[in-house]
Amino acid sequence: SSVFAALAQAPEDPILGVTVAYNKDPSPVKVNLGVGAYRTEEGKPLVLNVVRRAEQMLINNPSRVKEYLPITGLAEFNKLSAKLIFGADSPAIQENRVTTVQCLSGTGSLRVGGEFLARHYHERTIYIPQPTWGNHPKVFTLSGLTVRSYRYYDPATRGLDFKGLLEDLSSAPLGSIVLLHACAHNPTGVDPTIDQWEQIRQLMRSKSLLPFFDSAYQGFASGSLDKDAQSVRMFVADGGELLMAQSYAKNMGLYGERVGALSIVCGSADVAVRVESILKLVIRPMYSNPPLHGPSIVATILKDSEMFNEWTLELKAMADRIISMRQQLFDALKSRGTPGDWSHIIKQIGMFTFTGLNSDQVAFMRQEYHIYMTSDGRISMAGLSTRTVPHLADAIHAAVT
């Protein structure tokens, strides 16, 4: 007998469960468009050359030890991460108003930020986009926050429901926390325009809504690190406060190294110092201190201008390959005369396309064509290649006719 005998089997994670099902499928034509992880034209995971070079340098460094990092992580990594997202010339950094702590990738950064806010911020409600990354509501609920949604996606236009977004944020209680995807919204691939971001910023500042940015795709969406940080930098430029979760999983391909950072831009330097001391109280009993290897790779690359430049070239190559997959899929559907307007495939940005296919069509494509994607109709464009685009186009064509 077991004291855990009463436990019922938990359901698979909606995103990671797709890969579990894909791995079980013996079909030679199966295609995994589920998890948001980059794959090469040959369908293989990619370790960036610059990452391999950085690791070689670390291994060859005889003075390198494996001591504990401080609770806040690798200081050099934290400084470089803040510079990457806020910009080297950021006034907030120059005025020492930014505190940054290394966390366990984007998820860990969101969780530490959520726990910090649940204990030390006066408003317990966080508004997240509808739809959003499937893990967001669970991370913030378990942090102790009350999760509510704001309208984001318009199924009719497969674009932004900007009117609904403004209405929902306008009716949020003063001081509410608002989760914002910095770029490449997951799962829709729909981002506000710069003008729309400016309207969102003005509205939020006028109601003292607290921005919590989530940046998991900086540089991956447009191919430009600075362009993909524009929304964040507009908010920092107005001198207001915000939280910022960064992940290096996608843009540096460090998925399993769990490398990320939480930054809090504060109103003054002495507040930033006190906020950091409180963040340490959140982290210490959670995982005590973060891993050493991943941030060492990132710091090695970001601090060396030649390696930084090589990284930007490899990053752009990944972004460009995804953009070419969008164009190829769009062209393939057009050449088949597939009914419907598929222009959202080339308008959306980042790793994912929100196809608009419903769960029945998704199930049909899995059964008949061995295409694996999340039941909300999201496909990871990174999982596609020139070889598999025709097979996907055939499956979509069959599913909608």
Ligand SMILES: Cc1ncc(COP(=O)(O)O)c(CNOCC(=O)O)c1O
């Ligand atoms: C918006 C967003 N925030 C945060 C994260 C956190 O990622 P990580 O904790 O790996 O850095 C992710 C990673 N998504 O995972 C891939 C998928 O949706 O299939 C994300 O998309």
